[in-house]
Every structure is written in C-alpha cells, then in structure tokens.
Amino acid sequence: xxxxxxxxxxxxxxxxxxxxxxxxxxxxxxxxxxxxxxxxxxxxxxxxxxxxxxxxxxxxxxxxxxxxxxxxxxxxxxxxxxxxxxxxxxxxxxxxxxxxxxxxxxxxxxxxxxxxxxxxxxxxxxxxxxxxxxxxxxxxxxxxxxxxxxxxxxxxxxxxxxxxxxxxxxxxxxxxxxxxxxxxxxxxxxxxxxxxxxxxxxxxxxxxxxxxxxxxxxxxxxxxxxxxxxxxxxxxxxxxxxxxxxxxxxxxxxxxxxxxxxxxxxxxxxxxxxxxxxxxxxxxxxxxxxxxxxxxxxxxxxxxxxxxxxxxxxxxxxxxxxxxxxxxxxxxxxxxxxxxxxxxxxxxxxxxxxxxxxxxxxxxxxxxxxxxxxxxxxxxxxxxxxxxxxxxxxxxxxxxxxxxxxxxxxxxxxxxxxxxxxxxxxxxxxxxxxxxxxxxxxxxxxxxxxxxxxxxxx
Amino acid sequence: xxxxxxxxxxxxxxxxxxxxxxxxxxxxxxxxxxxxxxxxxxxxxxxxxxxxxxxxxxxxxxxxxxxxxxxxxxxxxxxxxxxxxxxxxxxxxxxxxxxxxxxxxxxxxxxxxxxxxxxxxxxxxxxxxxxxxxxxxxxxxxxxxxxxxxxxxxxxxxxxxxx
Numbered sequence: 001x002x003x004x005x006x007x008x009x010x011x012x013x014x015x016x017x018x019x020x021x022x023x024x025x026x027x028x029x030x031x032x033x034x035x036x037x038x039x040x041x042x043x044x045x046x047x048x049x050x051x052x053x054x055x056x057x058x059x060x061x062x063x064x065x066x067x068x069x070x071x072x073x074x075x076x077x078x079x080x081x082x083x084x085x086x087x088x089x090x091x092x093x094x095x096x097x098x099x100x101x102x103x104x105x106x107x108x109x110x111x112x113x114x115x116x117x118x119x120x121x122x123x124x125x126x127x128x129x130x131x132x133x134x135x136x137x138x139x140x141x142x143x144x145x146x147x148x149x150x151x152x153x154x155x156x157x158x159x160x161x162x163x164x165x166x167x168x169x170x171x172x173x174x175x176x177x178x179x180x181x182x183x184x185x186x187x188x189x190x191x192x193x194x195x196x197x198x199x200x201x202x203x204x205x206x207x208x209x210x211x212x213x214x215x216x217x218x219x220x221x222x223x224x225x226x227x228x229x230x231x232x233x234x235x236x237x238x239x240x241x242x243x244x245x246x247x248x249x250x251x252x253x254x255x256x257x258x259x260x261x262x263x264x265x266x267x268x269x270x271x272x273x274x275x276x277x278x279x280x281x282x283x284x285x286x287x288x289x290x291x292x293x294x295x296x297x298x299x300x301x302x303x304x305x306x307x308x309x310x311x312x313x314x315x316x317x318x319x320x321x322x323x324x325x326x327x328x329x330x331x332x333x334x335x336x337x338x339x340x341x342x343x344x345x346x347x348x349x350x351x352x353x354x355x356x357x358x359x360x361x362x363x364x365x366x367x368x369x370x371x372x373x374x375x376x377x378x379x380x381x382x383x384x385x386x387x388x389x390x391x392x393x394x395x396x397x398x399x400x401x402x403x404x405x406x407x408x409x410x411x412x413x414x415x416x417x418x419x420x421x422x423x424x425x426x427x428x429x430x431x432x433x434x435x436x437x438x439x440x441x442x443x444x445x446x447x448x449x450x451x452x453x454x455x456x457x458x
Numbered sequence: 459x460x461x462x463x464x465x466x467x468x469x470x471x472x473x474x475x476x477x478x479x480x481x482x483x484x485x486x487x488x489x490x491x492x493x494x495x496x497x498x499x500x501x502x503x504x505x506x507x508x509x510x511x512x513x514x515x516x517x518x519x520x521x522x523x524x525x526x527x528x529x530x531x532x533x534x535x536x537x538x539x540x541x542x543x544x545x546x547x548x549x550x551x552x553x554x555x556x557x558x559x560x561x562x563x564x565x566x567x568x569x570x571x572x573x574x575x576x577x578x579x580x581x582x583x584x585x586x587x588x589x590x591x592x593x594x595x596x597x598x599x600x601x602x603x604x605x606x607x608x609x610x611x612x613x614x615x616x617x618x619x620x621x
Contacts, residue, residue, distance in 0.1 A: 004608075007558035008578040010551045011484060013476035017494055021476065021501065025468045029505040088513070175580065211594070213582045217515070363591065442530065442567075 073395060074098065074330040075161040075229040078154045079215055094399035095154075098329040102153040102162070102276035105246065109272040111144050117266070126264045132257055135267065139184075142170050143253055143268045150274040151225065155239070155281035156328040158393070160195075160230040162247070163215070164272065167223040175219035185256040186267070188214055190228035193249040197240055197278070208234045210249075226251065241282040248273040284400050285327040285458035291339060294319040298448045299419040299430045300352040301364035309364075309443070310433040311419055314349055316450065318342035323413075327458055331395040334368060334413065338390060347390070353417060354392040364445050366392045367416045370455060378414070398457070408457040414449065421446035471501060475518070479525045481578065484559055485570040486529040489544040496532060500525045522579075523589055526571055533567075561608060568592075569604040576601055 013021075077085075077095055085091045114123055114135045124134040133139070151163040166174070166188060173184040190212035196205040210228040218225035228249065232239060239245060251270040252263070259265035294316040301309050320340045326333040338350045355365030369378040398406075422428060422444035479500050483493035503524055511517040543563060548556035562570050568590060575581045575589065587597040 004558060004573070004577040007552070007554040008481050008574065010555045011477070011481050012551070013480045013494070013497065014550075017497075018472050018476055021472045021498060022469055024498070025472070025501055025505060026465050028502075029464065029468065211584075213584060216580060216582060216585075 094329045100153045100276040100280035105273040112269045130258045148272040153276040156330040171223040174224035191250040191252045197245045204237045242279045246275045288325045288456045290323045292321045298417045301419045302352040308434040313430045332398045336392040350390045364418045411455040412452045414452045416447045416449045418445040482525045572600045
C-alpha cells in the first residue's frame with residue numbers, strides 16, 4: 001500500500017450510485033408545483049410560530065442573539081483570522097478589544113536546520129527507517145527562507161493566543177490535503193515559548209508549553225498561519241495588565257512523512273520573537289466570589305487507578321462550592337472549586353464532580369449553562385480549558401456590551417452533573433463498573449440537575 | 459424557482475459529499491451496499507432537518523458527525539460480531555483500499571474515524587476532537603496509538619511511504 005491517503009483516495013461513489021441518489025432525493029424532497037405554494041405557506045407558518053415562541057421565551061432581540069451563541073472560545077475566535085471574521089460578519093467588538101497591538105522584535109528570528117542539530121545523525125537514521133531519504137539541502141533548503149510574521153495576539157486573564165504567519169513560497173507543503181509535485185508534507189508547531197516582562201525593576205522570564213497547530217483554511221501558495229494558545233495559569237508569575245510583554249517562541253518544522261508530532265521528525269527549528277501590549281488583557285470589572293451550598297444526591301462517574309470508569313451515588317448535603325466570575329472582554333469566566341465537604345467525601349469525588357462535561361453524549365462531569373428563568377433555551381458555555389484537577393472553568397459568551405442589554409435578574413446559572421447511564425446502548429445504573437479489558441466501547445450519559453443560582457453582572 | 463433551487467442543491471450535495479461519506483461509512487460498515495445506505499440516510503437526514511449552516515465547513519462537519527452517528531446506530535442493530543469486510547471492495551476500488559480498510563477496521567471505532575479525518579480530510583486534532591466530541595488530548599493519543607498500531611499491522615510489507 002502506497003499511503004493511507006492514496007488508499008482512501010481510491011474509494012469513490014460510483015456514477016450510478018450518485019445518479020440514483022439524486023433521483024431518489026429529488027423525488028422525495030423537491031416540492032411539487034401544485035403543492036409548492038401550500039408547502040411554502042406551511043413552512044412560513046412554522047417559522048412564525050417558532051419565532052413567536054422564541055420571543056416569548058427570551059424577551060429581547062439582544063438576548064436572542066446571546067442565546068444563539070454556541071461553542072465560543074477566545075482561541076476559536078482568533079482561529080478565524082481578521083479577514084475571515086470580517087467576511088463572515090462574526091466580529092465581536094468586545095472580543096476585538098482583547099486583541100493586543102503587537103510587533104516583531106528586532107533580530108526577530110533564526111532558523112536551525114537538521115544538519116546543524118546535535119542529534120542530526122539520529123534524525124537522519126530515523127528518516128531512513130521511515131522510508132524517507134536523508135536530509136538534503138536541495139530538498140529542504142527552502143525552509144531557511146521561511147519568514148514568520150506576528151498577525152494577531154489575543155490576551156485576557158486566562159488565555160494568551162497568537163497567530164504567526166509563516167511566509168514562504170512553499171506554503172502548500174503545509175496543507176496535508178494538497179499533494180505537491182515533490183510530495184512534501186510538513187507540519188509546524190509551537191514547541192514552547194519564553195514569556196518575559198519587567199516587574200519591580202527586574203526582568204521576569206518563564207518558559208511554558210502551548211497548544212498549537214496550523215489553521216488549515218489559512219494555507220495558501222504563499223504561506224500558512226500557525227496558531228498557538230497558552231494557559232496563563234501555567235505562568236508562575238502572572239502577566240502584567242499594562243506594559244510590554246515579550247514572547248520568544250520555538251517553532252518546530254516536522255516532516256509529516258516521518259513524524260509530525262515527535263522530535264524525530266524535525267527538519268528545522270525556528271526561533272521567533274515578538275512583543276505585545278498587555279493592557280488588552282485587563283478584566284473589565286472586579287470578580288464576584290460567591291459561596292454555593294449544594295444539597296440532594298447525584299450519581300458520579302469516577303475512574304479507578306487503571307483509568308476505568310465506574311458509577312457511585314454521593315450525597316451533596318454539606319458540599320459547598322466557591323463560584324468565581326471574572327468579567328472579561330472575551331466573556332464571563334465561571335470557575336467552581338470545592339470549598340468544603342462533609343466527612344466521607346473524597347478527592348476522587350471532587351475530581352469527578354468538577355470534571356468539565358463537554359458537548360458530547362459520552363462525556364460525564366459538571367454541566368454549566370446560563371438560561372432565562374423559566375425557559376429551556378440555554379446559553380451554552382464555550383469550550384472549558386485550563387482547569388486543574390478539581391477545578392471547573394468555563395466561559396459564558398456574555399460580553400461587556402451585553403451587560404446593559406439584558407436583565408441579569410431574569411437569568412440564572414444552572415449546574416448539573418452528567419453520569420454514564422448506558423454502555424454500548426445498554427442502560428446501566430449507579431452500581432455500574434466498566435468491564436475489565438473493554439475497548440472500543442460507547443458510553444451515553446444523562447444529566448442530573450443540581451441547582452440554579454443568580455447570574456451576577458457588573 | 460424554489461423547486462429548481464432545491465433540485466440544484468440536491469445535485470450539489472450528492473456530488474460534493476458522496477465520496478467523503480462513503481469513505482467514512484466503509485470504516486465501520488462491511489459492504490459497499492451497507493455503506494451506501496449510510497450515505498443515503500445521511501443525505502435524507504440533511505434534507506429532512508434542513509439545518510442552517512454558517513459556512514461550507516460547518517455543513518461538512520455536520521455531515522461527518524451525522525454519518526458517524528448513523529454508522530454507530532446501524533452497527534448496533536446488526537450482530538455485534540465483527541463481520542469481515544466484503545472482498546468486493548478490492549475489486550470495486552483497489553487492493554490497497556481493501557488492505558487499508560481491513561487494517562483500519564482492526565482499530566477501535568473512534569480511532570478509525572480519527573485516522574480518516576486526520577490523514578485524508580486533514581483536519582487538525584483540535585477539529586477532530588470537536589467533531590468526535592472529546593478533548594484534544596484524547597484525539598492526539600488516539601492518533602498516536604492508531605499510528606503505532608497501523609505500523610505494526612502493515613510492517614514487513616514493501617511500502618514506499620509509511621504512515
């Protein structure tokens with residue numbers, strides 16, 4: 001077999017199948033001439049009814065827009081790129097305020113190619129083992145001419161995200177969907193960054209790792225955009241809220257035909273530096289901290305020492321959470337931590353309760369939504385990232401401009417907890433435990449409402 | 459006008475997405491006929507529900523998730539025994555395609571989806587994580603494991619390019 005890509009590429013639907021499919025679907029789903037008007041009227045009426053229900057449930061157009069926001073996160077916002085945001089009309093002025101002014105530093109970058117690396121011999125040996133020719137300047141010398149350029153930096157009190165454009169005439173090599181004539185397939189990643197700034201007359205310097213990747217839609221003949229994201233909780237010294245912050249990133253260029261994740265695939269290491277204005281990251285209001293007392297009982301899905309799941313019913317009577325809301329340009333960050341619990345409550349119980357439960361039927365853990373009181377429509381939080389074990393963090397896409405347009409008293413934060421309620425389509429109960437040796441299984445979960453709390457806004 | 463637009467739309471989605479959906483379906487279904495049923499069910503669901511998409515990528519992601527969901531449902535209805543891949547596939551497409559599917563089908567089901575979405579559709583791990591509804595770290599571990607397993611299964615053969 002030549003490659004995974006080519007083997008999949010050979011699989012295609014036959015012309016006969018496509019023709020049959022078009023005919024069948026057109027017969028079933030194309031409105032007929034005579035009934036066309038009636039079908040349109042029915043659809044229009046359905047739309048009006050839905051709209052009326054929506055207005056009654058939500059009350060204001062502004063709130064309806066808020067409710068419609070889903071799956072938002074600052075880094076996902078930045079992934080679009082400025083041009084794409086403008087084309088899609090998805091620009092949010094408040095989030096744009098968190099995009100800092102940035103510029104490259106003088107002497108901004110240098111490139112170290114494979115032959116110049118200490119373990120060059122080992123890297124070449126691995127290339128041969130993976131069926132690839134050893135490094136040659138003829139094949140890869142063009143990487144020296146890559147010119148990184150900082151595009152955008154977004155900073156709030158939780159996240160530092162930045163897009164760096166890799167300018168090169170070989171941009172298509174970074175698009176795994178595009179097979180260049182010379183068959184090169186590369187990946188780029190931020191292998192870490194050194195963050196430095198002045199504090200009390202001294203220079204503070206810290207190295208952190210980043211979540212990173214090429215934005216597929218950004219790839220063109222002239223380059224590709226590398227997006228990276230750092231969780232600011234990983235910094236031992238927090239970023240300042242004014243002044244300049246300097247970032248020196250290590251960019252690894254890897255041969256995807258050797259390994260696009262491990263260092264054995266390295267062809268080049270690029271060091272690139274830029275600076276940005278930290279004032280864009282300041283909170284817009286003081287945080288609110290509230291004690292939330294729980295009661296009742298829930299089923300938690302926990303994991304044992306081998307990472308296998310099991311269910312357990314626990315009492316929430318006497319469990320107290322600390323709720324902290326940070327108000328930022330990029331949204332309202334909601335954090336829950338355990339303040340106190342009765343005897344018998346374990347660390348594993350805490351980790352299971354405060355585990356982020358993502359938008360997936362198979363994910364268990366805490367679920368947090370914001371909703372209008374008495375309504376089912378919910379404002380779902382953005383992707384929860386950066387939480388330590390026993391800490392739940394999510395972002396509600398409520399921006400400073402919204403504080404004046406919605407009535408906070410009409411809204412509430414609802415928390416629930418999802419647990420595994422079906423294994424391979426078979427219902428399971430609170431005594432369930434994953435069978436030993438199980439692999440390739442499917443889990444379904446059920447949400448249990450726990451409590452509702454008022455939504456405080458500045 | 460509306461009838462003509464709908465007909466054109468059906469042609470567009472069939473031409474644009476049939477190949478992709480068939481490949482996803484063959485990761486889990488054992489025969490071309492079963493995979494084609496999944497493709498048809500996916501299109502029917504799209505036309506019945508008529509969701510609003512903000513972009514073509516959004517539309518594509520919706521179809522991928524729906525096809526995977528339908529495959530899971532169909533697999534559960536059928537016998538849970540691991541039905542071997544129908545050899546007609548080697549004749550219909552290529553021996554390499556048959557070998558790939560046979561090999562990929564030895565992976566856990568979600569690993570198969572991740573392999574296809576990463577190596578053919580070139581989604582990033584973050585995008586695959588979102589499509590499969592899991593953390594990005596889980597997807598990366600899944601791909602890393604799948605890569606090792608695929609290497610083991612394909613080892614010993616004369617391949618010009620490895621995974």
